[in-house]
Amino acid sequence: xxxxxxxxxxxxxxxxxRAAGAVIRKAGEDEIKIQTKSSTVDLVTQTDxxxxxxxxxxxxxxxxxxxxxxxxxxSVATGKPCILTDKPTWIIDPVDxxxxxxxxxxxxAVSIAFAVNKQLEFGVVYSCLEDKMYKxxxxxxxxxxxxxxxxxxxxxxxxxxxxxxxxxxRRPEVVSKIFSTMRRILxxxxxxxxxSGTAATNMCLVASGAVEAFFEIGIHCWDIAAGAVIVxxxxxxxxxxxxxxxxxxxxxxxxxxxxxxxxxxxxxxxIFPVVRDDAEAAKE
Ligand code: IPD
Ligand code: CA
Numbered sequence: 582x583x584x585x586x587x588x589x590x591x592x593x594x595x596x597x598x599r600a601a602g603a604v605i606r607k608a609g610e611d612e613i614k615i616q617t618k619s620s621t622v623d624l625v626t627q628t629d630x631x632x633x634x635x636x637x638x639x640x641x642x643x644x645x646x647x648x649x650x651x652x653x654x655x656s657v658a659t660g661k662p663c664i665l666t667d668k669p670t671w672i673i674d675p676v677d678x679x680x681x682x683x684x685x686x687x688x689x690a691v692s693i694a695f696a697v698n699k700q701l702e703f704g705v706v707y708s709c710l711e712d713k714m715y716k717x718x719x720x721x722x723x724x725x726x727x728x729x730x731x732x733x734x735x736x737x738x739x740x741x742x743x744x745x746x747x748x749x750x751r752r753p754e755v756v757s758k759i760f761s762t763m764r765r766i767l768x769x770x771x772x773x774x775x776x777s778g779t780a781a782t783n784m785c786l787v788a789s790g791a792v793e794a795f796f797e798i799g800i801h802c803w804d805i806a807a808g809a810v811i812v813x814x815x816x817x818x819x820x821x822x823x824x825x826x827x828x829x830x831x832x833x834x835x836x837x838x839x840x841x842x843x844x845x846x847x848x849x850x851x852i853f854p855v856v857r858d859d860a861e862a863a864k865e
């Protein structure tokens with residue numbers, strides 16, 4: 582019974598993500614008014630807020646708000662709780678890659694994930710400027726449009742491309758650690774370092790086999806929840822940056838094609854502290 586129920590939800594999420602992406606594409610044609618959140622480089626636009634309202638509105642209309650919970654990037658920014666319970670929960674990033682959106686850099690994604698009993702059931706990432714629909718349901722494989730995704734089979738770190746991002750924390754001590762980690766990885770040496778500017782898309786690049794790994798400290802659950810299912814269903818793995826188990830709310834993640842690559846990168850990561858997404862809820 583639940584199996585069919587989640588299939589309907591999965592298909593609906595794909596439709597909602599596609600519609601949201603169309604709104605983002607259209608909004609990119611007009612003048613974009615920018616505001617900031619946690620720092621002067623943490624950008625938000627009316628489109629982020631509008632698209633989140635559209636997505637959550639559609640989901641509430643379809644599934645009700647008594648039994649389903651919602652964690653959305655912009656709702657959390659306005660003070661809504663960020664806590665994952667056992668209830669069916671939607672985890673939404675309406676515009677992943679807001680800085681890209683503002684600058685016209687061509688990677689912007691809508692990310693919608695769904696968890697039940699704290700387990701991710703499916704994830705949808707619509708890379709809306711490229712018009713690529715990435716999706717995966719637990720146990721049923723990962724796809725880009727109709728093409729089945731598989732991670733790369735590279736095991737030698739020296740033959741890999743690794744993605745990381747700089748995030749939005751510009752405190753010098755944090756930036757130093759990020760660049761020190763990148764320098765160490767680059768000098769292994771790897772074939773290259775990359776970054777699309779959207780965590781959700783980065784994870785889809787791991788799932789597609791275009792890169793071997795993506796890691797970041799400072800991402801949020803809404804950036805990576807959908808991508809997490811897509812990477813795992815494409816045969817990849819998720820770990821914490823210290824090699825421990827992946828924790829969606831910890832704001833730390835390594836996603837990779839295999840444990841050999843993941844553990845080799847982990848050796849080079851200089852960890853800095855971040856506040857968990859569910860820290861406020863944990864205090865209560
Ligand atoms: C950001 C992107 C970026 C990552 C940041 C995220 P946003 O999300 O995913 O790639 O480096 O950590 O906050 O702000 O564009 O939704
Ligand atoms: Ca995001």
